[in-house]
Amino acid sequence: xxxxEYQAKKLxxxxxxxxxxGIAAFSTQEAVTAAKALGGENWVIKAQVHAGGRGKAGGxxxxxNLEEVKNISQKxxxxxxxxxxxxxxxxxxRRLYVQIPIDIEKEYYLGIVLDRKxxxxxxxxxxxxxxxxxxxxxxxxxxxxxxxxxxxxxLRSFHLQKxxxxxxxxxxxxxxxxxxxxxxxxxxxxxxxxxxxxxxxxLQSDDTFIALDAKINFxxxxxxxxxxxxxxxxxxxxxxxxxxxxxYGLSYIKLSGDVGCMVNGAGLxxxxxxxxxxTGGEPANFLDVGGAASADTVARGFEIILRDPNVxxxxxxxFGGIVRCDRIANGILEAAERIxxxxxxxxxxxGTNAAAAAEILRNANISSIHSAHDLEKGARLAVAAAKGEx
Amino acid sequence: xxxxxxxxSKVIVQGFTGKEGTFHxxxxxxxxxxxxxxxTPGKGGITHLERPVFNTxxxxxxxxxxxxxxxxxxxxxxxxxxxxxxxxGIKIIVCITEGIPVKDMIYAKKYVDxxxxxxxxxxxxxxxxxxxxxxxxxxxxxxxxxKVGLISKxxxxxxxxxxxxxxxxxxxxxxxxxxxDPIIGTGYIKLLQLFEADADTEAITIIxxxxxxxxxxxxxxxxxxxxxxxxxxxxxxxxxxxxxxGHAGAIIAGSKGTAQEKINALLAAGVTVAKxxxxxxxxxxxxLKSQI
Numbered sequence: 001x002x003x004x005e006y007q008a009k010k011l012x013x014x015x016x017x018x019x020x021x022g023i024a025a026f027s028t029q030e031a032v033t034a035a036k037a038l039g040g041e042n043w044v045i046k047a048q049v050h051a052g053g054r055g056k057a058g059g060x061x062x063x064x065n066l067e068e069v070k071n072i073s074q075k076x077x078x079x080x081x082x083x084x085x086x087x088x089x090x091x092x093x094r095r096l097y098v099q100i101p102i103d104i105e106k107e108y109y110l111g112i113v114l115d116r117k118x119x120x121x122x123x124x125x126x127x128x129x130x131x132x133x134x135x136x137x138x139x140x141x142x143x144x145x146x147x148x149x150x151x152x153x154x155l156r157s158f159h160l161q162k163x164x165x166x167x168x169x170x171x172x173x174x175x176x177x178x179x180x181x182x183x184x185x186x187x188x189x190x191x192x193x194x195x196x197x198x199x200x201x202x203l204q205s206d207d208t209f210i211a212l213d214a215k216i217n218f219x220x221x222x223x224x225x226x227x228x229x230x231x232x233x234x235x236x237x238x239x240x241x242x243x244x245x246x247x248y249g250l251s252y253i254k255l256s257g258d259v260g261c262m263v264n265g266a267g268l269x270x271x272x273x274x275x276x277x278x279t280g281g282e283p284a285n286f287l288d289v290g291g292a293a294s295a296d297t298v299a300r301g302f303e304i305i306l307r308d309p310n311v312x313x314x315x316x317x318x319f320g321g322i323v324r325c326d327r328i329a330n331g332i333l334e335a336a337e338r339i340x341x342x343x344x345x346x347x348x349x350x351g352t353n354a355a356a357a358a359e360i361l362r363n364a365n366i367s368s369i370h371s372a373h374d375l376e377k378g379a380r381l382a383v384a385a386a387k388g389e390x
Numbered sequence: 391x392x393x394x395x396x397x398x399s400k401v402i403v404q405g406f407t408g409k410e411g412t413f414h415x416x417x418x419x420x421x422x423x424x425x426x427x428x429x430t431p432g433k434g435g436i437t438h439l440e441r442p443v444f445n446t447x448x449x450x451x452x453x454x455x456x457x458x459x460x461x462x463x464x465x466x467x468x469x470x471x472x473x474x475x476x477x478x479g480i481k482i483i484v485c486i487t488e489g490i491p492v493k494d495m496i497y498a499k500k501y502v503d504x505x506x507x508x509x510x511x512x513x514x515x516x517x518x519x520x521x522x523x524x525x526x527x528x529x530x531x532x533x534x535x536x537k538v539g540l541i542s543k544x545x546x547x548x549x550x551x552x553x554x555x556x557x558x559x560x561x562x563x564x565x566x567x568x569x570x571d572p573i574i575g576t577g578y579i580k581l582l583q584l585f586e587a588d589a590d591t592e593a594i595t596i597i598x599x600x601x602x603x604x605x606x607x608x609x610x611x612x613x614x615x616x617x618x619x620x621x622x623x624x625x626x627x628x629x630x631x632x633x634x635x636g637h638a639g640a641i642i643a644g645s646k647g648t649a650q651e652k653i654n655a656l657l658a659a660g661v662t663v664a665k666x667x668x669x670x671x672x673x674x675x676x677x678l679k680s681q682i
Contacts, residue, residue, distance in 0.1 A: 114492060114496075114572055114573075116572050116573070116602050116603070117603060117607075119496060119499055119500075119573050120496060121496075151496050151497055151500055152500060189493065192491055192492075192493050194492065219491055219492045219493065221465060221489045221490060221491045221492065222491035222492070222493060222494075224466065225491075253630070255630065263546075264546050265544060265545045265546030265547060266544065266545075266570070266599075267542075267543065267544020267545065267546065267547035267548075267570075267597070267599055267625045268544065268545075268546040268547045268550055268625075268667075270599065270600070270625040270626040270628075270629055271547055271550075271623075271625045271626075271667035272667070273626075273628050273629065274625065274626070274627045274628050274666070274667060275666055275667050275668060276628075277627075277628040278665065278666055283628070286629070319546045319549050319550050319553070320529075321527075321528060321529030321532070321546065321549050350550075350553060351529060351532065351549060351553070352529055352531070374668065375550070375667060375668040376666070376668035376669075379668070
C-alpha cells in the first residue's frame, strides 16, 4: 500500500524525523486557510498523487502571496497530472499539500528497501539527490552508498559512519544526518514499510538535514497490525477494476489488448499472457482467480473482464488440481448464462476430471463456448476469435 | 532415491485441525504420505484423522520422531510456526501459508539458516516425491514417477509443467514449489545441487518468473556445477514492468528482473529455454532424445 507525501511526512515526524512544515488541503479555501495558519510570506503548493515526477509535470508551484495560493490551488485541484510514473492516462489531483519553503544548500537521496538477495533491509544514500535514483544507479552507481542492516545486530554506529563518510559529510553535518537515518530506520521497521525514500533530503545552510519529500510503501501482508496506517489508504488512487477484483479475492490488472484472460495461479496467468502474445494476440488483462476457482469466482471474473469494452474473446485457462474441472465447467456455463456473456469463450481445462469437463461443455452445446484440450490450441483459438476468424 | 523427502519421511502438520490443514492432510494421507500427527496449540491430547494432536512441535517430535513439518497456520503465526519447528529439531519445514509479513520472515529465515534446517516456502505448493510422499497441496496424480527433477516458483504452472512432462512420456522424481515471496527458505541453487547428486534424477526443469534475481543466480550456478540437462521456462515475458515491486528493489539486486534478462543468462549457462509455456514438456523430451 502507498500513502501520500503529506501522510508520509506526518508518520515520519511522529518518529522524530525532521520534515518540512505543511498542511494538507482538499479545496482552494482549505489551501488558503492552510497558508494563513502556517504563516510566512510565501508557500509551495504540491499536488498529492501516488506518483513521482510531480515537479516536472507542473504539480509543484511556488506562491508568492495568498492570492497566488488561491489561483494555483484552483488550477491544480482537478487537473490530471501526467508524470513518467502515471502512464499516459495520468492521475487526477484531489488533494494538495501547502508547505513553507525551505532554503536548500544541497540535495541528497536517502532510502531504505528490502534487499531480497541478502534478505535484509538496505539503507541507500547518495549525493545525487533530487534526481531519479534509478538514473543514478545506471549512470553513476558508485555514487550510491549501500549499507545492509543484519537483523541479528540491528542498526549500529558503524553503519551510520559508513553512510556519512561515504557522502563526505562534515562532522557537524553528520550529527544531523545520522540522527535522521536512525529515526528513519526505526520508522521503517516499526511500520512494516517495504520502501521509504526521502528524495531530496535537503542540507540547509545551518548544516542540518530536512526531508523535503517522502515516499513510503508498506508490506500489504503486515497491514493487519497497523490499523492507523490502513486508515491512510486513499482508494481514489487505486484502479477501480483492480479494487473490485481484490474485494472478491481475485487479482486483476487491466492491459490494453482484446483477449480477456481468466486463469488460476499467477505464474500460469502470466504464462497465458505470454502464449497469447506469442500467438499474435494481445492480452486485455491479467486475472488470477486463485488456486481454488469456483463458479462464483468465475462469474465475478467474467463480469470484471467484460467491463472492458475492448474485450472480444475470453480465454479461460484453468489447471484443475484440488479443484475439479467438471465443477469449473459447470461454473462457466452457469456464469455465462447468469451474466449473458456475448463474446466467444475459449475454455481450456486440464487436470482433475478434465475429460468429464469437456463432455459437460460439449453437451451444453452453446455456440459461443468452445473447448480446447491444451494450452497451445486454446491460445490459437482465442487469438483467432479476437481477430474475427473462425 | 529422490531429494529431501521420500516414503520414509515422518511428517507432522502444524495447523492440523484447521480447515485447510484438515483438508490437505487428508489428501496427503490418501496419497500415501506418512503423516504421524499434528500440532494445534490447546488441542493437545485429542485424535484427529486417526492421528495424535499435540500442543507443541517439541511434544510431537518427542512422541512421533517426526523429521518433516507441513505448515498451514494463519499468516500472523507463520513465522513463529517455522521457528518453533526449527527449534524442535524438525529437519525439513514446508510452509504453505500465504501472506506472512516480510519482517517476520527476515527473522524466521535467519533462524532457520543458523539452525541448519531446510525451509521450503512460504507461500508455495510444497514438495512431492512422485508416488512416495506428497507434502503440500499439489494434485498428486499429475506427478507420475520418472527421472525429471522439477523446481518452480509458481503453483499451477508447476502442475502444468509436470503434466506436460508426463504427457511427453517422462516423469517426475521430486518436484518442489519454492514460492515467490521476497524471502523464501530455499532457492534454486541448493535444489539444483541435490538433483545433480541424485541418482534417480536424470534431467532438471526449472520454472521461474519475472522479479528478483534468483534465476540469475541459478544460471550462474548451473554454468559451473550442473552437468545434467536443464530445461527452463520463465513466466511473464510480456508482463508490464514495474507493476508489483518498486524499482528500488531491482537496483539493489543489480538487475531489473525482466524475463528476457533471465532467459539470456540461462541460455548463456547452456540451459535449454522453452519460449512457450506449452512447450516445456516437448522441449525436455527433445533434449533428452538428442543426448542418447
